[in-house]
Amino acid sequence: MELECAVQKYAWGVKGSKSSVAQLAKAVQPDLEVPDDEPFAELWMGTHSSGPSVIKATGETLGSYISKQPEVLGGPVIDKFGEQLPFLFKVLSVNQALSIQAHPNKNHAEQLHRERPDVYKDPNHKPEMAIALTPFQALCGFRTAQQIIKHFKELPELRKVVGEEAAEKFIEDHSEENLKTCFSAMMNSPKDIIASALSDQLQRFSEMDASKGGELLHDLFLTLHEKYPGDVGCFSIYLLNYLTLQPGEAMFLGPNVIHAYLLGDCIECMACSDNVVRAGLTPKYQDVETLVNMLEYGMVSAESRNFEGFKMDGYTTMYNPPVPDFAVDKIEVPAGVEQYTLRPMESASIVLVVEGSAGDVEVNPASLGEVPHATSLERGSVVFLAAGQSLALKPRPGSRLLAFRALCIL
Numbered sequence: 001m002e003l004e005c006a007v008q009k010y011a012w013g014v015k016g017s018k019s020s021v022a023q024l025a026k027a028v029q030p031d032l033e034v035p036d037d038e039p040f041a042e043l044w045m046g047t048h049s050s051g052p053s054v055i056k057a058t059g060e061t062l063g064s065y066i067s068k069q070p071e072v073l074g075g076p077v078i079d080k081f082g083e084q085l086p087f088l089f090k091v092l093s094v095n096q097a098l099s100i101q102a103h104p105n106k107n108h109a110e111q112l113h114r115e116r117p118d119v120y121k122d123p124n125h126k127p128e129m130a131i132a133l134t135p136f137q138a139l140c141g142f143r144t145a146q147q148i149i150k151h152f153k154e155l156p157e158l159r160k161v162v163g164e165e166a167a168e169k170f171i172e173d174h175s176e177e178n179l180k181t182c183f184s185a186m187m188n189s190p191k192d193i194i195a196s197a198l199s200d201q202l203q204r205f206s207e208m209d210a211s212k213g214g215e216l217l218h219d220l221f222l223t224l225h226e227k228y229p230g231d232v233g234c235f236s237i238y239l240l241n242y243l244t245l246q247p248g249e250a251m252f253l254g255p256n257v258i259h260a261y262l263l264g265d266c267i268e269c270m271a272c273s274d275n276v277v278r279a280g281l282t283p284k285y286q287d288v289e290t291l292v293n294m295l296e297y298g299m300v301s302a303e304s305r306n307f308e309g310f311k312m313d314g315y316t317t318m319y320n321p322p323v324p325d326f327a328v329d330k331i332e333v334p335a336g337v338e339q340y341t342l343r344p345m346e347s348a349s350i351v352l353v354v355e356g357s358a359g360d361v362e363v364n365p366a367s368l369g370e371v372p373h374a375t376s377l378e379r380g381s382v383v384f385l386a387a388g389q390s391l392a393l394k395p396r397p398g399s400r401l402l403a404f405r406a407l408c409i410l
């Protein structure tokens, strides 16, 4: 069953036809206008009310369709999550940093929603996973203590926003508690101190020789400062891991892990929720106190943030995070393979074709009520599979087929 999916035009998105989101959406919605000056940030595949997907053949929303025949979700999904799709599947095309953020765990999300329903709009947790489509830059978790200490020693401006005393204390004893004190002090640093530290550092960088600049993240600092002048988040790069995922590499963001996406395109999957606690690198509402108190302050290397997939067969790699809400399959069928079948799952799933195309699509069992199933898949095609349905396809010769599939493992 083919879907037509919503595009979100957040300001941080890549503009015009350079955006993967615009390209994928346009490939199957030829009428979509893609002006060069408009950002195409996210493609949403799912039932979230802020951007519901629609069944192409009938115009009905996927959410409404599911509510009429919830059995398509699969018994285990209904038992665990009720009669709703538990995940939201996305493509992101990031041109400039998104806010420094973390997502609460389930209990905390319930509490935040109870206390401040205007800010925290639902009671659900929001674990999320990103799989890179292009080299994808992000900040994720706190750096190793050695790296943080090095930055404290080499950057007097960083010590200024953190406070000399807190920085010294961390250098002597790099406990999680002392890191929390430093991070809290930095995020709560008065605006005039941040402004003078930023201008001192810009001045120093302009006088520094280029080789030293790389070590001190000169270019990243300047890029962030250009987009978010005066924002203390520019200094966060010295405490947080800065990493670049290569295409196919993934990162899982469990509760309370601080992160910020910086640049590039990715596939993202998350529990169906909007609960984000933000502070820094954003014009949106910031809740520094909640963020500082909820974070996990473990210090680990950037490499250890890489989330490994698991090979299911020659062509499918599954990324299965430690939450029941979702998992993602990467399906990569090289040119020349005649047929490949996506295995039936106990849950409903959504498949997105990112590269290549396939004809002679066979869905088994075929019937999804009255709705006809797609007979071919093109780049940008998004299909919904009911629990228990398999999808056999014949990739068209000449290029590999790359697709991603969101599902639940229960």
Ligand SMILES: [Zn+2]
Residues within 6 Å of the ligand: 101, 102, 103, 128, 253, 259
């Ligand atoms: Zn996030």
